[in-house]
Amino acid sequence: MTARLLTVLVPAYRPDRIVETVQSLADQGFQDFVVRVGYDRADDYEPPDLPRAQFDLDVVQHPRRMGWVGNANALLATVDTPYFVVVAHDDTLSQTFLADAVEAMEREPDAVVVHGVTEHRGMVRAGEVSQTDAIVGSAFERMSEFIRRGPHRAELGWRGLIRREALPTVPHLRTRLSDGQFSNTLFALELLCYGESVSLDGIRYIKNTSSKGLSRDLVSRSADAKSRMLADNLACLADALAAAGDRLDLDQREHLLTEYAHWLLKLQGPWNILADEKDSSRRKLRDVRGQVASFVARALLSSVSGHARPTDETPASERRSS
Structure with a gap:
């Protein structure tokens, strides 16, 4: 050939x-x-x-x-x-x-x-x-x-x-x-x-x-099953960012993970795993999603980088250089 x-x-x-x-x-x-x-x-x-x-x-x-x-x-x-x-x-x-x-x-x-x-x-x-x-x-x-x-x-x-x-x-x-x-x-x-x-x-x-x-069970998936699939997708992004090496620093990886998590959590229709904005306070829901996205991003970053991301609440004696 x-x-x-x-x-x-x-x-x-x-x-x-x-x-x-x-x-x-x-x-x-x-x-x-x-x-x-x-x-x-x-x-x-x-x-x-x-x-x-x-x-x-x-x-x-x-x-x-x-x-x-x-x-x-x-x-x-x-x-x-x-x-x-x-x-x-x-x-x-x-x-x-x-x-x-x-x-x-x-x-x-x-x-x-x-x-x-x-x-x-x-x-x-x-x-x-x-x-x-x-x-x-x-x-x-x-x-x-x-x-x-x-x-x-x-x-x-x-x-x-x-x-x-x-x-x-x-x-x-x-x-x-x-x-x-x-x-x-x-x-x-x-x-x-x-x-x-x-x-x-x-x-x-x-x-x-x-x-x-079309996926035959898309509509019939439980909220728990959908949640696991979205979490899996975000974990795979963490793997991809880790594979990027020095193309991205730790702060950039955290930002990308947070923003992508926020997008997943904002999905509407059959993929909305938190709540329907029509029945919720938009501001309250936005705040909750932001907090969840930030937490998930930090947890994933810690799992693939081998150490926790320092936060304002972390005692100075326990912080390590990234």
């Missing part, structure tokens, strides 16, 4: 439009890539014949059910090309996205990811578009800006072209739970620790959501 410039990863589980997904890759004017489709085990699903073009096609049939995160991570571990992109099953790319993204990446040596505008179709947010501008600056400035914009709005890097060599370890979704809620968001945030993002004009990624692609 000839060495390629990039890898397109397609994690799939009982997809409705996998043929359309691969056809959008066959329609790319740029063809210097390998497509690697990973089918999670589903005994009631027969994969269709997929379109072929000048790209290399590699189909992986997992022998056991791995879940979204397990499937995606198994594919991510195979990347050995300078660039890669993840296209979720049933989604499609605009015809010039890969060529334009490679050109932008080679023009911007400090970029770790290039993305465009995402259009939503199907059962969730149909007709809406998601877009966010480029994020530049230092690692701390980039990650702070991501959280300030709102992670659910700024996470388009997950659907962009990524520079493999900018990442110090094998790229992977961080989670300890099978379905890894918000693991994509965390992945997009972690990318910004290692480089800037570039935003292309126009719709470049089409997100199709079908009934088979």
Whole structure:
């Protein structure tokens, strides 16, 4: 197999439009890539014949059910090309996205990811578009800006072209739970620790959501289960920040953890694990969330750094230099 410039990863589980997904890759004017489709085990699903073009096609049939995160991570571990992109099953790319993204990446040596505008179709947010501008600056400035914009709005890097060599370890979704809620968001945030993002004009990624692609137990999860998942996501961010080494100092890590925790605690609808703002004092609820976020950030920072963060209440004799 000839060495390629990039890898397109397609994690799939009982997809409705996998043929359309691969056809959008066959329609790319740029063809210097390998497509690697990973089918999670589903005994009631027969994969269709997929379109072929000048790209290399590699189909992986997992022998056991791995879940979204397990499937995606198994594919991510195979990347050995300078660039890669993840296209979720049933989604499609605009015809010039890969060529334009490679050109932008080679023009911007400090970029770790290039993305465009995402259009939503199907059962969730149909007709809406998601877009966010480029994020530049230092690692701390980039990650702070991501959280300030709102992670659910700024996470388009997950659907962009990524520079493999900018990442110090094998790229992977961080989670300890099978379905890894918000693991994509965390992945997009972690990318910004290692480089800037570039935003292309126009719709470049089409997100199709079908009934088979929705988590079947999302609404039925208990508040306790949701709380554990959000705590897991925050703990994974602490791990990611620890892995950043000297790119971030202790104060910056604490700030990022606190702000991200605050975002998680402000989630509304089915993910609101504290209270509904409609039935609560906004000021009181905001204060409680701020205190909880600060406490959780300090606790996590202590667990990954090996020592407690000094506070105003800590006796001077017990304080240690960080």
